[in-house]
Each structure stands twice: as structure tokens, then as C-alpha cells.
Amino acid sequence: MSGDLGGTGTERAVRRDGAVRAAVEQGLLGPDVPIVGLLDVAGIRESAAALRAAFEAVTAPGTPVLHAFAVKATPLVPVLRLLHEEGIGVEVASPGELALARAAGVPAERTVLDSPAKTPAELREALELGIAVNADNPQELERLDALVKALPDTASPLGIRVNPQVGGGSIEALSTATATSKFGVALRDEGAREWVVRAYLDRPWLTRLHTHTGSQGIPLTLMAEGVAEAYALAEEINERAGRRQVDTLDIGGGLPVNFGSDEESPTYAEYARVLRERVPGLFDGRYGLVTEFGRSLLAKHGTVVARVEYAKSAGGRPVAVTHAGVQVATRTVYAPGAWPLRIAAYDGKGMPKEGPDVVQDVAGPACFAGDLLAVGRAMPLLEQGDYAAALDTGAYYFAHHYAYNSLARPGVYGFVSDEDGSVSFATVREEQRVEEIVAEAGGGRADALTEAVRRGGSGRS
Numbered sequence: 001m002s003g004d005l006g007g008t009g010t011e012r013a014v015r016r017d018g019a020v021r022a023a024v025e026q027g028l029l030g031p032d033v034p035i036v037g038l039l040d041v042a043g044i045r046e047s048a049a050a051l052r053a054a055f056e057a058v059t060a061p062g063t064p065v066l067h068a069f070a071v072k073a074t075p076l077v078p079v080l081r082l083l084h085e086e087g088i089g090v091e092v093a094s095p096g097e098l099a100l101a102r103a104a105g106v107p108a109e110r111t112v113l114d115s116p117a118k119t120p121a122e123l124r125e126a127l128e129l130g131i132a133v134n135a136d137n138p139q140e141l142e143r144l145d146a147l148v149k150a151l152p153d154t155a156s157p158l159g160i161r162v163n164p165q166v167g168g169g170s171i172e173a174l175s176t177a178t179a180t181s182k183f184g185v186a187l188r189d190e191g192a193r194e195w196v197v198r199a200y201l202d203r204p205w206l207t208r209l210h211t212h213t214g215s216q217g218i219p220l221t222l223m224a225e226g227v228a229e230a231y232a233l234a235e236e237i238n239e240r241a242g243r244r245q246v247d248t249l250d251i252g253g254g255l256p257v258n259f260g261s262d263e264e265s266p267t268y269a270e271y272a273r274v275l276r277e278r279v280p281g282l283f284d285g286r287y288g289l290v291t292e293f294g295r296s297l298l299a300k301h302g303t304v305v306a307r308v309e310y311a312k313s314a315g316g317r318p319v320a321v322t323h324a325g326v327q328v329a330t331r332t333v334y335a336p337g338a339w340p341l342r343i344a345a346y347d348g349k350g351m352p353k354e355g356p357d358v359v360q361d362v363a364g365p366a367c368f369a370g371d372l373l374a375v376g377r378a379m380p381l382l383e384q385g386d387y388a389a390a391l392d393t394g395a396y397y398f399a400h401h402y403a404y405n406s407l408a409r410p411g412v413y414g415f416v417s418d419e420d421g422s423v424s425f426a427t428v429r430e431e432q433r434v435e436e437i438v439a440e441a442g443g444g445r446a447d448a449l450t451e452a453v454r455r456g457g458s459g460r461s
């Protein structure tokens with residue numbers, strides 16, 4: 001499969017190197033601030049544009065298309081605002097994510113709610129606001145029945161999520177379309193398809209159909225298979241209804257990301273072509289489209305940079321002890337086989353390190369032996385005061401802090417580079433302060449348990 005224009009990946013790498021150097025020069029990163037997350041604003045905008053262009057190239061003119069960014073991939077308000085300005089809406093899956101989207105100013109009609117465990121209060125709020133909702137299961141549909149009666153004028157487009165059960169990919173925990181996946185109505189289970197069709201025929205207000213089949217480790221052809229199943233179901237519903245009841249297909253997200261190099265592969269354009277070949281009717285203008293990409297929009301535009309606090313040797317192998325570990329790269333540390341990350345070496349001035357490859361471990365700061373970003377990696381030797389950068393970490397990494405050892409959430413900065421090479425930073429999220437860690441850990445109620453023992457445990461204060 002051919003990838004991105006080689007130039008784009010190279011330009012991204014050049015911008016990244018410039019940002020690391022500038023972060024050190026400008027004191028964003030140093031002995032007292034040993035870890036930061038960096039976001040490449042130009043790269044995010046390029047990916048948003050590439051997504052829009054890929055679908056514009058295959059859809060009939062005038063087809064309504066909503067690209068809804070899966071907020072869980074990078075739940076940071078300024079990122080959602082930037083994407084909103086680039087024409088990308090949001091897919092939310094919790095009250096917290098919805099609140100982030102609203103704080104970013106994303107309007108209800110650009111928002112889709114998809115979580116598998118929505119409470120009655122969440123559903124009501126969504127219908128009051130006019131947010132699109134995809135019901136996950138028959139019990140949720142019953143809740144929608146009651147709400148639609150109570151709020152007949154809701155502007156919310158409503159649909160059902162189906163699991164086409166087309167099979168999984170190489171990462172079991174991320175495979176959404178296996179026979180026993182927890183998501184949506186399992187379409188190939190006995191009686192399920194007929195149940196879904198009846199559900200639509202009985203409810204003229206169900207106008208959307210949703211599936212999210214892809215994820216990291218899933219081939220494009222399998223993703224397209226899932227979409228094809230949903231499309232065929234929509235056609236069946238519409239035929240039996242005798243009208244275009246299902247007017248919009250939500251095809252989910254899940255485009256895999258290449259974590260092995262700076263090349264972007266597969267691209268949105270490739271996926272759109274695969275889809276058009278497999279499901280041509282999807283693009284002929286009869287259906288509006290919703291997409292829900294997360295990882296593929298942000299992953300390549302984020303970098304965690306951490307200072308090498310100590311460089312040591314154990315059993316003959318060099319080990320760089322850095323400030324980036326399980327708290328910012330949880331998946332990689334716990335499942336290194338499924339989630340390997342590239343590590344780039346920079347010297348104490350933030351310049352790319354040269355030198356012969358040395359096989360070494362790159363460790364994190366947490367107090368357990370498995371807290372390793374990379375094991376036996378051949379790269380220029382990391383020494384005390386150098387920096388190690390974990391690449392492609394803009395989605396599901398530093399924005400997903402894991403509070404092991406009460407390690408602070410690092411600051412996150414967006415960077416913009418001028419033509420002359422100068423770099424300016426914008427604070428996306430401040431570094432968590434130690435006082436905040438204490439407050440979140442019950443610091444304001446230090447006596448709670450000892451007092452409760454004295455009172456004999458009656459009541460709550």
C-alpha cells in the first residue's frame with residue numbers, strides 16, 4: 001500500500017525536531033520540568049484537511065458528511081476547538097466528554113453520543129440538546145421510546161448501533177466486531193437482524209444506522225466489510241419501509257496508524273477508495289455520512305519528551321531512566337508487544353543525537369520493574385541530561401494520564417513553527433501541581449476516616 005507523500009512525513013519530523021529544541025531553549029523542558037507533551041498544530045490541521053478531502057473525493061456533490069472526532073482519543077478542549085475550526089465535529093461517550101466538547105464550543109448538531117452505558121439522565125440531556133444518539137441495545141431503545149414520547153420535538157437524529165460480527169484484528173482488546181464484542185446489536189445472532197428491521201419499522205423516528213468496526217490492528221478490507229453489512233441492512237430497512245427511512249449511515253472510525261515510521265499509512269484517501277470499491281452505494285448521494293475517527297487524526301501529531309534523569313547499566317545493558325513511563329504510555333508499558341513506540345534521542349540542548357546504535361532499555365519513573373518504554377532498542381546511547389521522545393503519542397497516550405505513583409500529569413503545549421524556523425508554544429494543559437494531586441486524593445478531608453472511626457461510622461460528612 002502506498003503511503004502519504006514522503007514529504008509530509010519528513011516535514012513533520014523536521015517540525016518535531018525544531019519543537020524539541022525550542023522547548024529546551026525556551027525552558028518548557030529542563031531539569032525542573034522533566035517531561036512535556038507537544039502537539040503539532042500544523043500536523044493536526046493537515047490531517048483534518050486530508051480527512052475532509054478524502055471523502056469529498058468519493059461522495060456525490062452535496063452529500064452531507066459529518067466527520068466527528070472521537071473525543072476519547074485526545075480529550076483536550078483546545079484540540080477539540082482547533083478541529084472544530086477545521087470542520088470536524090465530535091463523537092462523545094460520557095458526560096465528561098460531552099462537557100469537553102461543549103466547552104470547546106462544538107454545537108449539538110456537530111455532536112454524536114455513542115457510549116455503551118448511557119444513563120437515563122444522559123439520554124435526556126442529549127435529546128434536549130439535539131445531539132445525535134445511537135442506541136446500543138434493546139434496553140436503551142426502550143429508554144429512547146419513553147424520551148421521544150416526552151420530547152416529541154427533539155432535534156436529535158436517532159439510530160441503532162449494530163455489530164456486524166465480521167471478525168477481529170490483531171489486538172483482541174480493540175476488536176469491536178467479533179462475535180462476542182460488547183458493542184451494539186450483534187447482527188448475526190439468531191433473530192437479531194429481524195429484530196433490528198422491526199425496530200425501525202415500528203419507529204419512524206429512527207433514521208440512522210451506526211457501526212464502528214475498525215481499530216488499531218484491523219485491516220481496511222475488514223473495516224469495509226463491516227460498513228458493507230451496515231449498508232446492506234439500511235437498504236433492507238428502507239425497502240421494507242417503502243421509503244428512505246434510514247437517511248444517514250454512521251460508519252465509525254478505527255483507521256489504524258503506522259507506529260513504525262513517519263509515513264502516514266494507511267491514508268484516509270486509501271480507506272475512502274477501498275470503501276467506494278466495496279460499497280459504492282454509500283457514496284451516491286442517497287445517504288448522509290458520519291465518520292468517527294480518533295487515533296488517525298491525532299496520533300502522529302503528539303510527542304512526549306522526557307529528560308534522562310540517570311543513565312546506568314544492569315546486567316551489561318545500558319538503561320536510561322527517564323520521566324516518561326506508565327503514566328503517559330500505559331498501553332505500551334502493559335502491552336509492549338501490541339503497542340511498540342518509536343523513541344527518538346536528543347541531547348541536553350534538544351538536538352537530535354548522533355552516534356552508533358547501542359542496544360539499551362528506556363525506562364520510566366514508576367516503581368515497578370516493567371515500567372519500560374522500550375526494551376533492547378538499538379539507538380544512539382542516551383546519557384544523563386539527554387532527552388528521550390516517545391513519538392506518535394498524540395492519541396491515547398499523554399492525554400490519558402494514569403496516576404501511578406501519584407506522578408503529575410505533564411503540561412501539554414501546541415507548537416507552531418514559522419518559516420524562519422522559530423517555534424512558538426501555546427499552553428493546552430498546564431502541568432498538574434503537587435497541591436492538585438493532594439486535593440484530588442482527599443487532601444481536604446484528611447480526618448475523614450479517623451473521625452468516622454471515632455463517630456462509629458454514622459452518616460456522611
Ligand SMILES: *Cc1c(COP(=O)(O)O)cnc(C)c1O
Pocket residue numbers: 070072073091114212214215216252253254255292293294295296
Ligand atoms: C473509540 C471509538 C472511535 C474512534 O476509534 P479510533 O480507533 O480512535 O479511530 C469511534 N467510534 C466509537 C464508537 C468508538 O468507540
